[in-house]
Amino acid sequence: MHDIRLLRDQMPHLREAMRRRGKLDELGPVLDRAEALEKERREAIAAVEELQARRNKVTQEVAKLRKAGEPADDLMAESRAIGEQLTDLDARRTSVEAEVHQLLLELPNITLEEVPEGGEENNQVVRAWGEPRAAESGVIPHWEIGEKLGLMDLPRGAKISGSGFIVYRGAGARLVRALMNFMVNTHADEHGYEELWVPLLVNRNTMTGTGQLPKFEDDMYAVPSDDLFLIPTAEVPITNLYREEILEPADMPRSFVAFSACFRREAGSAGKDTRGLLRVHEFDKVELVRYATPENSRQELELLTSHAEKMLQLLELPYRVLLLAAGDTGFSSAMTYDLEVFSPGVGKWLEVSSCSVFTDFQARRANIRYRAAAGEKPRFVHTLNGSALAFSRIIAAMLEHHQQPDGSVTVPAALRPYLGRDVLR
RNA sequence: GGAUGGGUGGCCGAGUGGUUUAAGGCGCACGCCUGGAAAGCGUGUGGGCGGGCAACCGUCUCGCGAGUUCGAAUCUCGCCCCAUCCGCCA
Numbered sequence: 001m002h003d004i005r006l007l008r009d010q011m012p013h014l015r016e017a018m019r020r021r022g023k024l025d026e027l028g029p030v031l032d033r034a035e036a037l038e039k040e041r042r043e044a045i046a047a048v049e050e051l052q053a054r055r056n057k058v059t060q061e062v063a064k065l066r067k068a069g070e071p072a073d074d075l076m077a078e079s080r081a082i083g084e085q086l087t088d089l090d091a092r093r094t095s096v097e098a099e100v101h102q103l104l105l106e107l108p109n110i111t112l113e114e115v116p117e118g119g120e121e122n123n124q125v126v127r128a129w130g131e132p133r134a135a136e137s138g139v140i141p142h143w144e145i146g147e148k149l150g151l152m153d154l155p156r157g158a159k160i161s162g163s164g165f166i167v168y169r170g171a172g173a174r175l176v177r178a179l180m181n182f183m184v185n186t187h188a189d190e191h192g193y194e195e196l197w198v199p200l201l202v203n204r205n206t207m208t209g210t211g212q213l214p215k216f217e218d219d220m221y222a223v224p225s226d227d228l229f230l231i232p233t234a235e236v237p238i239t240n241l242y243r244e245e246i247l248e249p250a251d252m253p254r255s256f257v258a259f260s261a262c263f264r265r266e267a268g269s270a271g272k273d274t275r276g277l278l279r280v281h282e283f284d285k286v287e288l289v290r291y292a293t294p295e296n297s298r299q300e301l302e303l304l305t306s307h308a309e310k311m312l313q314l315l316e317l318p319y320r321v322l323l324l325a326a327g328d329t330g331f332s333s334a335m336t337y338d339l340e341v342f343s344p345g346v347g348k349w350l351e352v353s354s355c356s357v358f359t360d361f362q363a364r365r366a367n368i369r370y371r372a373a374a375g376e377k378p379r380f381v382h383t384l385n386g387s388a389l390a391f392s393r394i395i396a397a398m399l400e401h402h403q404q405p406d407g408s409v410t411v412p413a414a415l416r417p418y419l420g421r422d423v424l425r
Numbered sequence: 426g427g428a429u430g431g432g433u434g435g436c437c438g439a440g441u442g443g444u445u446u447a448a449g450g451c452g453c454a455c456g457c458c459u460g461g462a463a464a465g466c467g468u469g470u471g472g473g474c475g476g477g478c479a480a481c482c483g484u485c486u487c488g489c490g491a492g493u494u495c496g497a498a499u500c501u502c503g504c505c506c507c508a509u510c511c512g513c514c515a
Binding site: 042045046048049050052053055056058059060062063064066067072073075076077078079080082083246248378 | 435443444446471472474475476483484485494495496
C-alpha cells in the first residue's frame, strides 16, 4: 500500500510508475479519482476537527457553569447542535476515507529505476552459473525417474488427497528431510539468519497483513469453522511476526529463515506445467525474510539473492538470474530477481526462487516500523523475502540434472552428510 | 466445548459521568550534583491524522464497534482477544 501523501505531491511519479508496468490505461483513472478524493478527505478532516474543537470548548464551559451552580442551557443547546452537524460531516469523512483507501489498495508498488519497463519480454538475464544440461541428452523426466527409483508415489498421492499432492517414499522422503536441514542449517549458521518454526494455519488478520486477503481468498485453502487459513508461503507468518509493532534500534536489521509446507489452490492453473512436481497444491520450501532500513534495502536484495544462489551452487544445479521487467514484477514488489534452473527432462527453465525487495509497501500495510535511534520518529521498515529454495522443483531438477546413464542419480557433495548416501539407485 | 477472571501509555498500576488536557511508580533521555560513578534532585518522555518553513497549534486514540449524554476510560449493548481451571486430545 502506498503512502496517501503521494497523491498530493507525487502524482507524476505515480503515473510514470504505472506506465512502466504497462498499467497506465487501467490505473490512470484510478489515480485521478484517488487524487480528487484525497483533496476532499483533507477538507472534511479540517471541517470535522474545527467542530470538535468548538464542542470541546463549549462542554468545558458547561462543566464550569454547572460547578458554579449557574444555568448553561444555551451552551448545552449549542453543543447538541454541533453534535448533529458532526454526525453528518463525520459520516462523509469516513466514506471518503474508505473509498480512497480502497483505491490505494489497487495500486501496485513503484518499481526501482533500474528495473526495465514493459512486460515479460523485457526480463533481463543478469548472470548465469554452471552449464545447463542439454534437453536432448536423453534424460528421463523427473516424474518417471522418481517413480522408477521409488522416491515418490504420484498415483497414491492423488488417491489420498488429489492430484497435485505428492507422497515421497524411502530415499525420496529422506531427501525432503535432508534438503530441509541442509538449507535451514546453512542459512542459520553461515548466513546469520534467525531460525523460526512457524504455524501453518494463520488467522484472517495475518492473511490480510501480507495482502493475501481480502483479494485472493479463493486462492487459499481455508478452515471456515475456525476462520483459519493454510499459508501459501512462510512469508505470511514471518512478515506478520512484528505486525503492528515498532522495533527499537537494537532490533534492526532482522533476518529470518523458516522451513514450511506451502498450500496453494491455484484454481485456474489446470493445463501447463501440471506434470510431476512442477505445479502442486502442497510443497515444501525454505523461506528467507529480512527487515531492512530504507538505506540498506537495495543492497540487501543482492545479499538475499546471493544466499538463495548459494543453495543452487552447493546443489550443483546450473541456473540463471533474471531481473524481472516492471510489468512482470509482483504487485507488492519494487524489484525482483527470479532464479531459474534448467530442466532437461522438460526442456524448460523452472523458477525455483523469487527474491524481492518490497520497499515500505508491505510494511505500511502490516504496520511494521522501526526507530533509527532512541527518541526518533518511527519509520516503516523495508521488507525483503525470497525462497531458498522451493523443494519440489529442486528435486525435479536434481533428478534430471544429476541423472547418470544407468538411471541412477548422484547426490551433490554438500547434501551427502544430510542424506547419508552418495547416489540414489 | 464448559466455567471464571481480565484487556488503561515501553512496563507496572490508579481511575464508576466534567480541574484526568490519563494520578503515581518503573524504565528511558537530558540536566544539576560529583574527582568519577551510584544515590539524590530537576526537566522531559506513546502513536495516528490535519494545519504550519518551523517553533507550535488542533484533533483522535484507555481491546474493537455501536448507543445513551451538553460531555464517556468511566454507563448500556454487541463483538474480538488473552489468562486460568475443567472436558477432549497428539
